[in-house]
Every structure is written in structure tokens, then in C-alpha cells.
Amino acid sequence: MRARTVFIILLVLILLVAFGPALVAVGSQEIAELVLGCQVDLNRVIPCVIGGMDYGQTFYDLGFAIWYSYLSLPAGLVLYGRLPPRLGGLADRRSKTS
Numbered sequence: 407m408r409a410r411t412v413f414i415i416l417l418v419l420i421l422l423v424a425f426g427p428a429l430v431a432v433g434s435q436e437i438a439e440l441v442l443g444c445q446v447d448l449n450r451v452i453p454c455v456i457g458g459m460d461y462g463q464t465f466y467d468l469g470f471a472i473w474y475s476y477l478s479l480p481a482g483l484v485l486y487g488r489l490p491p492r493l494g495g496l497a498d499r500r501s502k503t504s
Contacts, residue, residue, distance in 0.1 A: 416489055424482020427474035434468035 438444040438461075444454030446465045454462040 413489070417486070420482050420485045420489065423485065424479050425475075427471040427478050431469050431472035431475075434465055434471075438465045 435446045438446045438454060442454065442456060444456075444462070444465065445452050446454075446469055448466070448469050451462045451466045453460050454465060
């Protein structure tokens with residue numbers, strides 16, 4: 407694989423690690439409110455009955471994934487900062503052996 411392809415794949419993975427919890431929390435809240443018509447609040451569980459089952463607790467729990475962003479965003483920043491030097495070394499080694 408070319409270094410550029412590896413860089414793009416790793417960059418996408420780092421972005422998913424960094425923004426994943428926020429995407430899960432915001433995405434679940436938007437789906438609950440806009441698509442299903444349920445109210446979501448992080449202060450208390452609000453009943454959300456879909457097909458005879460209550461999913462209020464599930465949406466409440468998914469909303470708390472936003473707190474993992476306090477860990478995942480700095481981790482993503484560190485991973486991104488470490489990425490270019492490693493790929494630069496990979497490209498240098500390949501050009502010397504060719």
C-alpha cells in the first residue's frame with residue numbers, strides 16, 4: 407500500500423476514535439427527537455414507547471456517551487500528532503530500499 411493510502415485510512419480511524427462518542431450521543435438524540443418523536447433529556451429518563459417497548463432508558467444512556475469525548479478528543483489529537491512522523495519514516499525506508 408502506498409503511504410498516502412495508509413495515511414488516509416489511519417486519519418479516518420483517528421477521526422472515528424476522536425469524534426465517535428459525540429457522534430453516537432448527538433446522533434441518537436436527533437434520531438429520537440426528529441424521527442421517533444421522543445423527547446430526550448440528560449437530567450432524567452423520559453418514557454419513549456416504540457412498538458410497545460420503552461426505549462427511554464436506552465436514549466438516556468446513549469446521551470451520556472458525550473462525556474467520553476473528554477477522553478477521546480485529546481486521544482485523537484495525540485494520535486494525529488504521532489501519525490505523520492511515523493508515515494514519513496515509512497516512506498523514507500521504502501525509497502532507500504528501492
